[in-house]
Amino acid sequence: MALGPGDLVLCAGTLASASLPERVEAAVAGGYRGLSLFPSDVRRARAEGLDAATLRATLADRGLEIAELDPLMTWLPEVAPIPEPFTTSEAECYEIAESIGGRGINCVVFTPAPLPRDQIVESFAALCDRAAERGLLVHLEFMPWTQIATALDALAIVESADRPNGGIMLDTWHHFRGPLSDDELVERVPADRILAVQLDDAPLTAEADPVEETLKRRRVPGEGDIDLPRILRFLRDGRSPAPLGVEVFCEELAELSASQIAVRCADGVRDALARR
Numbered sequence: 416m417a418l419g420p421g422d423l424v425l426c427a428g429t430l431a432s433a434s435l436p437e438r439v440e441a442a443v444a445g446g447y448r449g450l451s452l453f454p455s456d457v458r459r460a461r462a463e464g465l466d467a468a469t470l471r472a473t474l475a476d477r478g479l480e481i482a483e484l485d486p487l488m489t490w491l492p493e494v495a496p497i498p499e500p501f502t503t504s505e506a507e508c509y510e511i512a513e514s515i516g517g518r519g520i521n522c523v524v525f526t527p528a529p530l531p532r533d534q535i536v537e538s539f540a541a542l543c544d545r546a547a548e549r550g551l552l553v554h555l556e557f558m559p560w561t562q563i564a565t566a567l568d569a570l571a572i573v574e575s576a577d578r579p580n581g582g583i584m585l586d587t588w589h590h591f592r593g594p595l596s597d598d599e600l601v602e603r604v605p606a607d608r609i610l611a612v613q614l615d616d617a618p619l620t621a622e623a624d625p626v627e628e629t630l631k632r633r634r635v636p637g638e639g640d641i642d643l644p645r646i647l648r649f650l651r652d653g654r655s656p657a658p659l660g661v662e663v664f665c666e667e668l669a670e671l672s673a674s675q676i677a678v679r680c681a682d683g684v685r686d687a688l689a690r691r
Contacts (some may be wrong), residue, residue, distance in 0.1 A: 417480075418518055418658040420650065422448035423684060424482040425677055426613055426662035427456060431500065433518045433673045435460040435470070443477050445677035449518075450474075451483040451660055454503035457511050467514035474516065481516040482658055483584075483611055484508045486556065488525040490542045491535065495527045505542070509549055513659040518658075519552030521584050543578035554611040556584035559593035560625050566595060566604045573608060582610030585650075586662065588633055591617050591641045592625055601645070606653020613662035614684055616641050617673060631666045636683035643687035651691065659684060 418424065425442040434439065435456050443449055460470060464492065474480065488497050489504055508520050522542060524535065544552045557569040569583045583604070590600060616639030622628040633637070636643055661680045668676050 418449045418482055420658060422658040423681055424449040424451055424658045425680075426451040426483075426533050426622045426660045426661040427453045427485060428613075428664045429680060430673050430676060431664065432669075433465070435465065436473070437673045439473060439477055439479060440510035440631050440661075442479055442675035444674035445681035447661075447677065447681065448478070449480045449482040449519075449658055449660075450482060451485050451662075452515075454484060454507050454510070454511055455500035455501045455524060457515065466567040468591075480518070481512070482518045482660060483521045483554075484511055484517050484519075485521040486523040486525075487520050487542075490522050491524065491526055491530060491538050493526050493528070493530060495525050497525065505545070507544075509551075512549060512551055516674050517551060517571075519554055519580075520546055521611060522553055523556050523558065524561050524563045526562075532572070532575075533538075533598055536572055539572055539581065540576035540578055543576060543581040547578070547580045552580045552582065554580075554582050554584040554609075556586060556589070557593070558586075558589050564592050566590060566600055570604055582608050582611065582667045582687050583659070584611045585609045585646075586615070587641050587643065587646055588613075588629055588662075590616045590618050590631070590646075592621055597642055597645060606650050606655040609650065609653075609655045609657050611660060612650065612655070612657040613660045614643065615661070615663045616643065616683070632665045633665050635663055635665070635668075635680050636661065637686050638683065641660060643684075644690040647687055648691040 616634035
């Protein structure tokens with residue numbers, strides 16, 4: 416059964432240091448239906464002796480599917496140095512999707528300097544075409560410190576590329592820390608163009624370094640100031656097909672077990688769903 420808007424996805428960033436088998440069990444404990452993966456997760460699993468057949472069987476046995484392969488940063492002609500665990504190639508994403516499974520690829524603009532908009536549109540369209548040959552979606556993630564800073568910026572690229580498998584990744588932390596208001600998101604962005612979601616929370620006051628904050632001090636859904644019920648209502652009413660990913664990069668959670676983190680995050684999302 417394909418992942419859909421009623422399904423929770425345990426994103427790789429929530430349990431970035433956990434092994435893939437640990438993440439599988441944590442997802443089961445939290446009632447998730449899917450996982451997102453860093454390609455480095457698969458490299459690690461294979462180095463630990465888990466081949467593709469074993470990983471496929473493990474996922475099937477536990478009732479889990481792979482949602483996103485995240486992030487792809489090498490789809491543009493100019494790319495900045497990529498830190499671990501985010502290094503990957505397009506070819507590696509396709510190989511993982513074919514051997515283990517995958518709903519889509521999450522792509523991010525990660526360049527040393529702004530690129531011409533037409534170049535980004537052309538590259539995104541070409542990526543969508545290649546991914547479509549493998550039956551994969553492609554979603555463009557906006558980040559407030561990049562030239563694709565808001566959901567409207569991502570929408571402009573997606574609409575200009577005009578590919579049926581191309582859409583937007585909505586990360587609630589990136590939206591909250593960006594210049595676009597909730598009113599503008601709801602009124603100006605068609606929810607059905609949002610193909611993937613990463614739910615998380617944040618305090619009202621931002622830190623000086625947004626990259627440091629986003630990679631280390633996000634909050635569990637419901638434990639910050641983001642209006643998650645309103646965003647979830649927007650997604651539901653606008654018929655977004657996206658499953659509900661939960662991505663909480665948070666060093667403070669490290670003292671908990673993988674399953675405890677997964678359950679706490681899932682409970683936060685379910686509470687927000689009940690209030691939407």
